[in-house]
Amino acid sequence: MILNELAITPELVAQHGLTPEEYRRILDLIGREPSITELGIFSAMWNEHCSYKSSRVHLRTLPTKAPWVIQGPGENAGVIDIGDGLACVFKMESHNHPSYIEPYQGAATGVGGILRDVFTMGARPIACLNALSFGDPKHPKTRHLVAGVVAGIGGYGNSFGVPTVGGQVRFHTRYDGNNLVNAMAVGLAETDKIFYAAASGVGMPIVYLGSKTGRDGIHGASMASAEFGADAEEKRPTVQVGDPFSEKLLLEACLEIMAKGCVIAIQDMGAAGLTCSAVEMGAKGGLGVTLDLDKVPCRETAMTAYEMMLSESQERMLMVLKPEKEQEAEAIFRKWGLDFAVVGETTPSMRFIVCHQGVQVVDLPIKELGDEAPVYHRPFVETPKPPVIRAEDVYAPVPLAETLETLLATPDLCSRRWVWEQYDHVIGGNTVQRPGGDAAVVRVDEGPKALAMTADVTPRYCEADPFEGGKQAVAEAWRNLTAVGARPLAVTDNLNFGNPERPEIMGQLVGCIRGIAEACTALVFPVVSGNVSLYNETKFAGEESGRAILPTPTIGGVGVLDDFAISATLAFKAEGEAILLVGATQGWLGQSLYLRDICGREDGAPPPVDLAAEKRNGDLVRALIGERIATAVHDVSDGGLLVALAEMAMASGIGAQLDASPSDIPAHAFWFGEDQGRYALTLRANAVAAVVARAQAAGIPLRHLGTTGGDALTLPGERHMLAANLRQCSESWLPAYMAGGPA
Amino acid sequence: MKAVVLVFPGINRERDMARTLELVAGAKPAMVWHAERELPAGTDLVVLPGGFSYGDYLRCGAIAARAPIMEAVRRHAECGRLVLGVCNGFQILCEAGLLPGVLMRNAMLKFICRDVYLRVERSDTPFTRGYNAGQVIRVPVAHGEGNYIADGATIARLEGEGRVLFRYASPDGMIDPNWNHNGAINAIAGILNARGNVLGMMPHPENHVEAAMGSTDGRGLFAGLVDHLERAA
Numbered sequence: 001m002i003l004n005e006l007a008i009t010p011e012l013v014a015q016h017g018l019t020p021e022e023y024r025r026i027l028d029l030i031g032r033e034p035s036i037t038e039l040g041i042f043s044a045m046w047n048e049h050c051s052y053k054s055s056r057v058h059l060r061t062l063p064t065k066a067p068w069v070i071q072g073p074g075e076n077a078g079v080i081d082i083g084d085g086l087a088c089v090f091k092m093e094s095h096n097h098p099s100y101i102e103p104y105q106g107a108a109t110g111v112g113g114i115l116r117d118v119f120t121m122g123a124r125p126i127a128c129l130n131a132l133s134f135g136d137p138k139h140p141k142t143r144h145l146v147a148g149v150v151a152g153i154g155g156y157g158n159s160f161g162v163p164t165v166g167g168q169v170r171f172h173t174r175y176d177g178n179n180l181v182n183a184m185a186v187g188l189a190e191t192d193k194i195f196y197a198a199a200s201g202v203g204m205p206i207v208y209l210g211s212k213t214g215r216d217g218i219h220g221a222s223m224a225s226a227e228f229g230a231d232a233e234e235k236r237p238t239v240q241v242g243d244p245f246s247e248k249l250l251l252e253a254c255l256e257i258m259a260k261g262c263v264i265a266i267q268d269m270g271a272a273g274l275t276c277s278a279v280e281m282g283a284k285g286g287l288g289v290t291l292d293l294d295k296v297p298c299r300e301t302a303m304t305a306y307e308m309m310l311s312e313s314q315e316r317m318l319m320v321l322k323p324e325k326e327q328e329a330e331a332i333f334r335k336w337g338l339d340f341a342v343v344g345e346t347t348p349s350m351r352f353i354v355c356h357q358g359v360q361v362v363d364l365p366i367k368e369l370g371d372e373a374p375v376y377h378r379p380f381v382e383t384p385k386p387p388v389i390r391a392e393d394v395y396a397p398v399p400l401a402e403t404l405e406t407l408l409a410t411p412d413l414c415s416r417r418w419v420w421e422q423y424d425h426v427i428g429g430n431t432v433q434r435p436g437g438d439a440a441v442v443r444v445d446e447g448p449k450a451l452a453m454t455a456d457v458t459p460r461y462c463e464a465d466p467f468e469g470g471k472q473a474v475a476e477a478w479r480n481l482t483a484v485g486a487r488p489l490a491v492t493d494n495l496n497f498g499n500p501e502r503p504e505i506m507g508q509l510v511g512c513i514r515g516i517a518e519a520c521t522a523l524v525f526p527v528v529s530g531n532v533s534l535y536n537e538t539k540f541a542g543e544e545s546g547r548a549i550l551p552t553p554t555i556g557g558v559g560v561l562d563d564f565a566i567s568a569t570l571a572f573k574a575e576g577e578a579i580l581l582v583g584a585t586q587g588w589l590g591q592s593l594y595l596r597d598i599c600g601r602e603d604g605a606p607p608p609v610d611l612a613a614e615k616r617n618g619d620l621v622r623a624l625i626g627e628r629i630a631t632a633v634h635d636v637s638d639g640g641l642l643v644a645l646a647e648m649a650m651a652s653g654i655g656a657q658l659d660a661s662p663s664d665i666p667a668h669a670f671w672f673g674e675d676q677g678r679y680a681l682t683l684r685a686n687a688v689a690a691v692v693a694r695a696q697a698a699g700i701p702l703r704h705l706g707t708t709g710g711d712a713l714t715l716p717g718e719r720h721m722l723a724a725n726l727r728q729c730s731e732s733w734l735p736a737y738m739a740g741g742p743a
Numbered sequence: 744m745k746a747v748v749l750v751f752p753g754i755n756r757e758r759d760m761a762r763t764l765e766l767v768a769g770a771k772p773a774m775v776w777h778a779e780r781e782l783p784a785g786t787d788l789v790v791l792p793g794g795f796s797y798g799d800y801l802r803c804g805a806i807a808a809r810a811p812i813m814e815a816v817r818r819h820a821e822c823g824r825l826v827l828g829v830c831n832g833f834q835i836l837c838e839a840g841l842l843p844g845v846l847m848r849n850a851m852l853k854f855i856c857r858d859v860y861l862r863v864e865r866s867d868t869p870f871t872r873g874y875n876a877g878q879v880i881r882v883p884v885a886h887g888e889g890n891y892i893a894d895g896a897t898i899a900r901l902e903g904e905g906r907v908l909f910r911y912a913s914p915d916g917m918i919d920p921n922w923n924h925n926g927a928i929n930a931i932a933g934i935l936n937a938r939g940n941v942l943g944m945m946p947h948p949e950n951h952v953e954a955a956m957g958s959t960d961g962r963g964l965f966a967g968l969v970d971h972l973e974r975a976a
Binding site: 154246 | 753759762763794800853855856953955956
């Protein structure tokens with residue numbers, strides 16, 4: 001019999017983020033009024049963040065299988081086979097709400113959480129990436145948020161000791177009240193030594209490991225499942241505090257006891273802490289779980305059962321150990337100075353039972369806690385298709401050279417050096433391609449195998465056309481991996497949207513998922529892990545409905561290189577080489593940065609992605625890199641072709657003489673249009689004829705753009721654009737802005 | 744060369760260091776836990792690697808400097824045998840009093856990871872015999888607190904005795920504030936103790952020993968140590 005120390009009122013139910021219908025479902029399920037601790041547990045398990053109740057029916061449509069997929073969505077992270085008995089374990093997860101409320105700790109614990117997801121599976125993390133979206137640089141809070149988030153990511157990853165090798169940073173006014181922090185971690189394990197959450201065996205000890213439990217982060221997951229009001233800052237106590245030092249110890253201790261064969265099942269305590277991890281271990285293993293909270297190591301005195309079950313204190317793990325190995329495991333944890341406590345056991349009852357101070361405070365059906373979470377088929381309206389903007393109808397206000405210099409200095413296109421220099425990106429001694437290229441390349445152990453990784457999405461495309469935007473995010477990740485010569489293998493998706501209870505927001509989510517599914521299927525690029533973050537909107541005082549972020553389905557892609565020495569970088573390599581463009585150009589200006597930042601218009605349909613052409617073009621480029629024919633390769637994306645060529649020149653200091661644009665496309669549309677599926681690459685002059693023939697045979701458009709040489713980009717009728725000056729344009733804005741300069 | 748890499752809780756470049764020592768010296772170093780009280784017999788070189796010992800929540804290196812193994816390191820140094828501290832290792836050596844001075848927060852108050860250029864000031868030490876005096880090498884830094892400072896008399900003594908082995912410099916070897924990313928006094932990147940057998944430095948030569956990683960400029964330091972010990976043997 002569960003005693004109820006507190007009456008469950010409708011107000012209390014609402015405060016726990018549960019609707020009256022959801023509460024009725026609880027009553028039906030357990031046949032009595034829940035205790036306050038039980039109500040907290042339902043709130044933790046059934047909130048959007050943990051239950052995916054709005055997105056689940058749509059997520060099921062994503063392709064998740066390929067011969068190389070070892071573990072798809074549903075575990076702590078996805079696992080793919082990269083050959084030679086090795087597996088790559090990776091996932092991306094958001095920490096958006098906490099990072100807005102407390103940018104340093106919010107971002108830091110975001111990194112900590114995703115690292116834990118990866119090493120929980122037995123993998124040593126080898127790289128981190130992140131995708132960050134901030135508000136308008138002119139907004140008074142933006143600088144503070146950028147500084148805090150970047151310092152927090154660095155503070156955690158640098159201390160933990162994992163290189164942070166890539167990612168994205170963007171600015172847009174639609175993120176003013178809700179910045180996004182999506183953190184991705186990539187780890188390595190042996191394919192036959194992957195660890196899972198499912199417990200097995202009755203009467204097995206459940207062991208608590210890591211840091212002590214405090215009152216931090218209580219209701220973090222519920223907080224992340226609601227929109228912000230004017231009181232966002234008051235939610236600071238729901239943000240956890242990170243301790244990368246403890247996490248590093250936890251990593252080493254976990255890997256050590258895994259190597260010693262002590263572990264049956266393991267689950268990290270992330271969102272909803274002890275509750276979620278214990279329930280998952282039991283439910284996945286078809287077992288009940290009994291916990292004795294008096295055994296839980298606490299940092300603070302007089303913690304209630306409710307607080308302990310909902311605490312999101314960081315750097316904690318739950319494990320089921322082999323009973324005969326318990327002492328050995330404990331000795332390893334003590335050596336690393338970490339807490340180790342047997343807090344419960346597995347049972348045959350399929351009940352989740354929690355005792356505190358000799359009193360049973362929770363008795364719930366374990367399977368139903370997860371499985372019977374509500375699933376919503378929320379109504380949605382499709383985003384109306386915007387009109388296609390004809391290039392001829394866009395007036396070019398400034399000459400090309402000036403346009404290029406302006407674009408390179410814009411917040412969204414300028415160099416991110418100020419950001420990634422605060423991340424240790426060389427630790428590990430395996431970072432072959434550092435930040436600043438199309439994809440990061442990290443050598444696997446002693447090589448020659450290497451992994452390529454990237455994080456991509458173009459939210460303005462998703463806003464204009466969720467379906468095409470979803471496709472584009474996947475295609476862009478695939479293209480970035482291809483541009484370094486890697487075979488793209490799989491993705492993790494981190495879907496950031498507004499309030500799903502609004503049909504137009506739900507329409508964005510549904511559209512983007514459809515686009516992602518279509519592209520992942522066409523490119524054989526399955527989704528193996530992911531995370532959904534909804535309610536990214538803020539209701540400002542006096543407003544009827546919230547303002548949502550741009551739909552931002554970030555795609556983290558991983559690919560493999562058989563030999564890192566046979567790969568490509570974007571820097572021009574030598575003078576006198578031919579520059580070619582792979583892929584078709586029609587001069588697509590709708591939703592381009594040119595249109596937005598030069599013409600002041602954010603409209604039109606985004607560039608469509610032809611997935612068949614995408615695959616054809618990419619496969620040719622990858623082959624040219626593999627055969628060591630292509631000397632430099634760069635994906636053509638934000639800002640268009642001239643921006644891509646400028647980036648190749650800036651990376652090397654070598655310029656290029658460019659040919660005039662074709663007569664059937666306006667020059668500004670040719671150079672700044674954002675047509676998809678394109679790569680700029682260089683070849684030695686004597687290799688051109690054979691490549692032209694190959695492209696022709698494969699039906700791939702190929703265009704000669706010019707020749708490398710000199711120290712400037714030159715275009716007929718335009719002044720010279722010195723590579724050194726372009727670099728100055730690109731490198732200046734962000735450091736100056738962060739030092740208090742103009743937005 | 745019989746090398747030892749110390750492992751304090753929170754150290755995180757111990758694997759990079761061990762791999763480099765093995766690559767250059769041909770033998771795996773012993774990894775010695777901070778709670779030990781003795782170094783393996785016959786240890787030639789003790790390396791304190793980079794990282795965040797004890798999270799660096801107190802002053803960087805302050806807790807590690809008081810770990811049980813540090814007594815053995817002190818005795819090892821007193822016998823004239825070699826000690827190398829890199830990054831957090833340098834901070835620990837300063838906190839342990841094996842080197843003078845202290846590492847403050849970078850002048851820009853931010854963690855910085857980038858390749859820097861170092862001018863090698865002397866080539867007649869066990870640590871720098873693999874280089875020429877005046878040679879410029881490119882190696883990465885990754886630290887938030889690398890801004891070396893000591894009182895005026897100590898700096899004068901360090902300079903007078905030629906104990907500054909590495910300085911931050913421009914690619915052509917000029918000392919220039921624009922190329923001194925952390926604001927260290929006299930652009931000091933690495934110093935020797937008075938006896939010349941203990942080196943502390945902020946940059947990470949161990950991360951630049953393979954062409955695949957973009958530079959092999961760090962190799963000279965380790966190759967020089969191997970050479971020195973072989974000649975001494």
